[in-house]
Amino acid sequence: MHGRTLLEHAQALQAGEVSSVELTKSYLERIRVHDGSINSFITVTEEQALAQAEAADRTRSAGEAGSLTGIPLAHKDIFCTRGVKTSCGSRMLDNFVSPYDATVVERLKAAGMVMLGKTNMDEFAMGSSNETSYYGPVRNPWDPDRVPGGSSGGSAAAVAARLAPAATATDTGGSIRQPATFCGVTGLKPTYGRVSRFGMVAYASSLDQGGMLGVSAEDCAALLGAMAGFDSRDSTSVDHPVPDYWRESAQPIDGLRLGLPKEFFDDRLDAGIRASVEEAVAAWEGQGAKPVEISLSNLSLATPAYYVIASAECSSNLARYDGVRYGHRCQDPDDLEELFCRSREEGFGAEVRRRIMIGTYALSAGYRDAYYGRAQRVRQLIRQDFQQAFEKVDVIAAPVSPVLPFKLGEKTQDPVAMYLIDCYTIPVNLAGLPGLSLPARPVDGLPTGVQLIGNYFDEARLLGLGAAWQRETDWHRQVPPEFA
Amino acid sequence: MSEWETVIGLEIHTQLSTRSKLFSAASTQFGAEPNRQACGIDLALPGVLPVVNREAIRMAVLFGLSVGAKIRTPCVFARKNYFYPDLPRGYQISQYELPIVEGGTVEIELQDGNRRQIDLTRAHLEEDAGKLLHEGYAGESAVDLNRAGVPLMEIVSEPQMRSPEEASAYMRAVHGIVTFLEICDGNMEQGSFRCDANISMRRKGETELGVKVELKNINSFRFVERALRYEQQRQVEALESGQPIIQETRQYDPAGDRTRPMRVKEYADDYRYFPDPDLLPVVVDQAMQVELAESLPELPQARRARLVEQYALAADLAAVLVQSRQWADYFEATVEAGANASTAARWITGEVFAHMHKHSTEGVEPPVSANSLAQLLKCIDSGVVSNSAAKEVLAAMWQGEGEAEAIIEARGLRQVGAGADLDQWVDQVIEAHPAEAAQYRGGKDRLLGFFVGQVMKASGGKADPKQVSEQLRARLQKD
Numbered sequence: 001m002h003g004r005t006l007l008e009h010a011q012a013l014q015a016g017e018v019s020s021v022e023l024t025k026s027y028l029e030r031i032r033v034h035d036g037s038i039n040s041f042i043t044v045t046e047e048q049a050l051a052q053a054e055a056a057d058r059t060r061s062a063g064e065a066g067s068l069t070g071i072p073l074a075h076k077d078i079f080c081t082r083g084v085k086t087s088c089g090s091r092m093l094d095n096f097v098s099p100y101d102a103t104v105v106e107r108l109k110a111a112g113m114v115m116l117g118k119t120n121m122d123e124f125a126m127g128s129s130n131e132t133s134y135y136g137p138v139r140n141p142w143d144p145d146r147v148p149g150g151s152s153g154g155s156a157a158a159v160a161a162r163l164a165p166a167a168t169a170t171d172t173g174g175s176i177r178q179p180a181t182f183c184g185v186t187g188l189k190p191t192y193g194r195v196s197r198f199g200m201v202a203y204a205s206s207l208d209q210g211g212m213l214g215v216s217a218e219d220c221a222a223l224l225g226a227m228a229g230f231d232s233r234d235s236t237s238v239d240h241p242v243p244d245y246w247r248e249s250a251q252p253i254d255g256l257r258l259g260l261p262k263e264f265f266d267d268r269l270d271a272g273i274r275a276s277v278e279e280a281v282a283a284w285e286g287q288g289a290k291p292v293e294i295s296l297s298n299l300s301l302a303t304p305a306y307y308v309i310a311s312a313e314c315s316s317n318l319a320r321y322d323g324v325r326y327g328h329r330c331q332d333p334d335d336l337e338e339l340f341c342r343s344r345e346e347g348f349g350a351e352v353r354r355r356i357m358i359g360t361y362a363l364s365a366g367y368r369d370a371y372y373g374r375a376q377r378v379r380q381l382i383r384q385d386f387q388q389a390f391e392k393v394d395v396i397a398a399p400v401s402p403v404l405p406f407k408l409g410e411k412t413q414d415p416v417a418m419y420l421i422d423c424y425t426i427p428v429n430l431a432g433l434p435g436l437s438l439p440a441r442p443v444d445g446l447p448t449g450v451q452l453i454g455n456y457f458d459e460a461r462l463l464g465l466g467a468a469w470q471r472e473t474d475w476h477r478q479v480p481p482e483f484a
Numbered sequence: 485m486s487e488w489e490t491v492i493g494l495e496i497h498t499q500l501s502t503r504s505k506l507f508s509a510a511s512t513q514f515g516a517e518p519n520r521q522a523c524g525i526d527l528a529l530p531g532v533l534p535v536v537n538r539e540a541i542r543m544a545v546l547f548g549l550s551v552g553a554k555i556r557t558p559c560v561f562a563r564k565n566y567f568y569p570d571l572p573r574g575y576q577i578s579q580y581e582l583p584i585v586e587g588g589t590v591e592i593e594l595q596d597g598n599r600r601q602i603d604l605t606r607a608h609l610e611e612d613a614g615k616l617l618h619e620g621y622a623g624e625s626a627v628d629l630n631r632a633g634v635p636l637m638e639i640v641s642e643p644q645m646r647s648p649e650e651a652s653a654y655m656r657a658v659h660g661i662v663t664f665l666e667i668c669d670g671n672m673e674q675g676s677f678r679c680d681a682n683i684s685m686r687r688k689g690e691t692e693l694g695v696k697v698e699l700k701n702i703n704s705f706r707f708v709e710r711a712l713r714y715e716q717q718r719q720v721e722a723l724e725s726g727q728p729i730i731q732e733t734r735q736y737d738p739a740g741d742r743t744r745p746m747r748v749k750e751y752a753d754d755y756r757y758f759p760d761p762d763l764l765p766v767v768v769d770q771a772m773q774v775e776l777a778e779s780l781p782e783l784p785q786a787r788r789a790r791l792v793e794q795y796a797l798a799a800d801l802a803a804v805l806v807q808s809r810q811w812a813d814y815f816e817a818t819v820e821a822g823a824n825a826s827t828a829a830r831w832i833t834g835e836v837f838a839h840m841h842k843h844s845t846e847g848v849e850p851p852v853s854a855n856s857l858a859q860l861l862k863c864i865d866s867g868v869v870s871n872s873a874a875k876e877v878l879a880a881m882w883q884g885e886g887e888a889e890a891i892i893e894a895r896g897l898r899q900v901g902a903g904a905d906l907d908q909w910v911d912q913v914i915e916a917h918p919a920e921a922a923q924y925r926g927g928k929d930r931l932l933g934f935f936v937g938q939v940m941k942a943s944g945g946k947a948d949p950k951q952v953s954e955q956l957r958a959r960l961q962k963d
Contacts (some may be wrong), residue, residue, distance in 0.1 A: 086531075088530065096530065198533050235533065236762065236763075316563050316565050319565060326527075326529070340567050
């Protein structure tokens with residue numbers, strides 16, 4: 001049963017081959033048996049899941065089921081879930097039970113989906129390997145000595161190991177697409193503003209975007225339809241019509257101009273990964289797409305600009321964790337200053353503290369223009385580069401990560417090396433564009449992926465290309481042997 | 485002293501009268517139990533986002549238009565970062581480089597009738613912080629977040645005021661504008677309208693500004709004047725004795741009538757401002773500006789001039805009436821309902837204010853409507869009731885005993901004019917006091933008062949004193 005895609009589950013539920021309770025129980029059982037080896041969940045909400053599954057089955061017998069009713073999924077622990085611990089992978093929020101549901105959670109609940117639990121992640125979504133979590137690292141289901149990517153490493157690993165048919169995730173600099181690639185699953189980061197950020201714990205507000213990880217592009221399309229749309233509680237969400245992504249993803253690709261930015265195929269890129277990406281491009285070409293070489297000349301500035309902007313915003317966004325109202329509070333502080341300092345020192349891990357320091361520095365009087373101001377100008381240049389590119393091409397194809405999944409601990413001593421892993425995903429966040437990560441031919445038995453970048457609100461086209469490629473290949477259907 | 489010039493600039497904080505907070509739907513009502521008016525957004529729970537209150541934007545634009553300022557569009561909300569327990573997000577959402585209102589002027593009028601234009605630098609929107617409670621928590625402090633997120637508009641003047649009197653007149657003028665626009669309730673005791681005053685001294689003729697001192701949180705027109713006067717004196721004395729002025733923040737102590745240096749808040753040096761990425765730049769389109777410009781009410785100065793012009797009121801009475809829009813409206817409604825304008829102005833600023841004050845119902849609607857008051861005033865002017873009896877009638881009306889006419893009848897307060905009754909009382913009184921009558925006729929005019937009193941007494945207060953004295957004069961003459 002767990003070999004199915006989300007849409008296949010939907011068909012089985014609709015055909016009455018399986019009930020939501022049976023389906024939910026089977027995934028809960030898989031989590032119980034297998035999660036010990038990969039640590040992809042922080043919280044498993046068994047009781048609630050079964051209650052939601054029963055409710056979904058009743059909805060179905062009443063003839064009121066929608067296409068997603070009764071399908072289980074997992075939420076990244078960055079989304080607030082009412083009555084359930086929402087830790088964001090941090091000791092700071094280890095005791096935080098959210099009194100409300102995030103808009104994403106609310107919408108998927110309303111669609112009848114069943115929450116299996118909350119997935120592990122890098123602390124406050126800051127990391128590219130899922131090694132910064134307070135709850136321990138997540139392991140890559142394809143090789144337990146390797147990282148699953150981050151920050152949505154728990155969601156990616158859970159879907160790869162088929163402990164959940166799909167999972168929500170977030171992407172600030174590549175946190176959906178890079179773990180998707182490392183774990184061999186499909187992941188979509190929508191256009192900034194497409195999915196509400198209300199109830200999604202903020203890391204860098206101008207870059208954070210909610211999305212999902214699933215088995216197939218079609219699965220992602222189905223979920224996006226339920227998650228996307230304007231939310232009056234998020235001023236940055238965009239009032240743009242939500243198409244039927246599932247249907248629209250079936251559009252033809254004949255004549256589509258596929259841009260290949262040369263800066264993405266530089267010498268940082270692993271040769272094996274390059275071959276896998278080129279294979280995917282050739283497949284689309286075979287389906288009628290026209291490859292066009294393009295240039296995004298300011299790309300090399302993206303990573304430094306990102307670490308200034310994201311850190312600046314995080315230094316302010318994380319100021320609310322002060323030990324006063326909720327979250328971790330240190331024992332017996334002598335005074336107010338100590339309450340603030342020690343609570344934060346104890347509550348936050350090293351990477352989070354590092355980024356708060358970088359951001360505080362970048363915004364300080366006398367440095368603000370040189371760092372934050374300049375980074376914003378770079379961001380503008382990168383946005384322009386993409387806009388010019390989209391005058392010549394319809395979609396951009398690129399690698400997701402320059403490297404294969406690396407070993408746990410391999411890069412933890414070198415933060416800059418870790419930061420540079422996101423060089424192909426970060427520019428997309430700076431520009432606010434949608435990006436899709438699709439599993440490609442593995443290299444040395446490890447998953448790889450190809451990235452499709454679209455113009456604003458062009459998710460359907462990305463998903464259509466993805467679905468077309470996935471109809472011809474089965475990389476996305478491969479399950480790590482231990483979890484088969 | 486005369487060789488020194490005083491330079492004063494004011495930052496006025498007005499609490500906008502929106503029903504909900506600047507970035508959340510929680511109520512802004514004053515006086516609730518601690519933390520009953522703080523929602524998840526005010527508590528800064530993980531994941532919550534601010535959404536700007538359009539009503540606050542409307543109010544700020546209204547103010548900008550009323551002082552002839554430029555409305556900046558788009559304007560931008562920025563984060564002012566610092567840690568304090570009453571600041572739940574760890575930053576205050578304010579406006580920094582791109583405020584909603586830029587420039588503008590406010591006209592002030594001094595005691596001697598002189599007028600001056602004071603330029604505004606800007607007015608911007610920001611949220612209030614919460615409040616720390618220190619009493620009753622045994623060595624700990626508690627936080628009340630009811631105020632957190634309440635919308636404030638900070639109005640910053642150029643340093644153009646040259647005396648404490650001007651500062652106070654400016655504060656009054658701004659108070660008049662925001663209350664007439666009904667964007668602020670103007671309640672100074674509850675802190676809805678307060679100011680910080682910056683003051684420095686320089687020798688006359690100098691163009692450089694002296695070292696300034698900031699006087700924080702002054703919530704009365706009188707105090708701002710006194711505080712600045714004290715500070716003026718203190719600074720001149722220091723300068724003349726060769727001591728430097730220290731740039732600092734001081735607080736006015738009304739009891740001791742002096743200013744004192746305030747404890748300096750730590751963490752306050754570098755606020756690391758940057759545009760709030762959770763909020764989009766706010767656009768105030770031309771259509772909205774035009775619509776609001778058309779809805780601008782008459783402001784205090786224009787209204788006072790019109791009251792003087794239209795109703796031939798004395799300037800001082802008109803000035804008292806325009807101290808609040810409520811009373812100016814009440815006055816005009818009373819006249820509209822048929823009362824004589826000068827009677828209405830005198831009664832409203834006299835008896836009605838006295839009742840309002842006695843029942844401490846400030847800011848509340850008077851229990852006697854303008855229409856009801858007009859009925860009473862008409863009775864006075866037509867001689868139906870005497871001035872003194874009318875006071876009794878108004879008191880009864882205040883207690884909800886009904887309309888003027890009914891009370892006059894019920895209490896038998898109808899004034900008795902010329903006629904049989906009056907003739908009879910006058911006759912009786914003259915007959916009963918032959919000696920006094922003789923003295924009066926002998927030239928002792930001041931006895932007339934005695935006779936009037938006797939007649940009034942005989943009438944049980946119902947007689948019209950004017951008519952009584954006329955009758956008496958005629959009758960005592962006749963014999």
